[in-house]
Amino acid sequence: MPAKELQLDQAACAECGLCVAVCGYDALVLHATELEVIQSECVLCDACVIACPTEALTIE
């Protein structure tokens, strides 16, 4: 079974930056028009998933 990772639904993302603010691992970067997930930094702590108001982030 492949390892789980943080999945981003770009279409659902409102680029609000809340997930970036709660991530303590610098695994999320908000660019001008899109959010980037840096998988190598993500420890799957779930903080951004909980913080996201649009359910754009999931761990699968």
Ligand code: SF4
């Ligand atoms: S799961 Fe945790 S470490 Fe990974 S991007 Fe979200 S807040 Fe950051």
Ligand code: SF4
């Ligand atoms: S919290 Fe959700 S809607 Fe806001 S930037 Fe992050 S993924 Fe996008």
